[in-house]
Amino acid sequence: MLSLFPSLLSYQQLSPFLIRIVLGFVFVFWAYRAFKHKGASTNMKILASAEAIAGILLVIGLYTQAAALFAALDLLVRLVDRIQKRAFLTDGVNYYLILLVMAVSLMFIGAGFFAFDLPL
Numbered sequence: 001m002l003s004l005f006p007s008l009l010s011y012q013q014l015s016p017f018l019i020r021i022v023l024g025f026v027f028v029f030w031a032y033r034a035f036k037h038k039g040a041s042t043n044m045k046i047l048a049s050a051e052a053i054a055g056i057l058l059v060i061g062l063y064t065q066a067a068a069l070f071a072a073l074d075l076l077v078r079l080v081d082r083i084q085k086r087a088f089l090t091d092g093v094n095y096y097l098i099l100l101v102m103a104v105s106l107m108f109i110g111a112g113f114f115a116f117d118l119p120l
Contacts, residue, residue, distance in 0.1 A: 013112045013113045014112065014113055015109075015112065016105075016106060016109045016110060016111060016112030016113075017061075017111070017112035017113040017114055017115070018112075019102050019105060019106055019112075020058050020059070020061060020064060020106055020111055020112060020115070021058075021059060022102070023055075023058055023068075023071060023099060023102050023103060023106065024054075024055045024056070024057070024058030024059035024067075025055065025059065026055070026099060027051045027052070027054050027055030027058065027071060027074075028051075028052055028055035028056060028059065029055075030048070030051050030055075031048040031049070031051040031052035031055060032052075034047070034048035034051070035048055047074075050070065050074075051074065053067075054067040054070045054071055054074075055067075058071070058106075060115070060116060061111040061112075061114060061115020061116050061117050062115070062116040062117060063117070064106060064110065064111035064115060064117045065106070065107050065110070065117075068103045068104070068106035068107045069103075069107055071099070071103040071106075072100055072103035072104050072107065075096050075099050075100040075103060076100060078096050079093060079096045079097060079100060082096065
């Protein structure tokens, strides 16, 4: 296989690391925003707690595939909700779609550098 920058291939585990960190911080931010919201229902706080746990697990790289699976399911629900509101291919839907692809890719490629998950 021909590569334009073959020296960069030794850093191929950096990509899942960056994806994992960004996705984790997005979920932690969403949880923070949900807890900060004064009129949040109990169900919303439970979901925010699960999002916070998944986000923290993604950031530290522990149980990455399980956290990415939860993130993918959560994002799929958000995506379907937006599509049902006839908001397909708007900025919000594109954002959720990109995050969904990031979560699914983490399930397949693993945690990358600086993670507690080790390949078996």
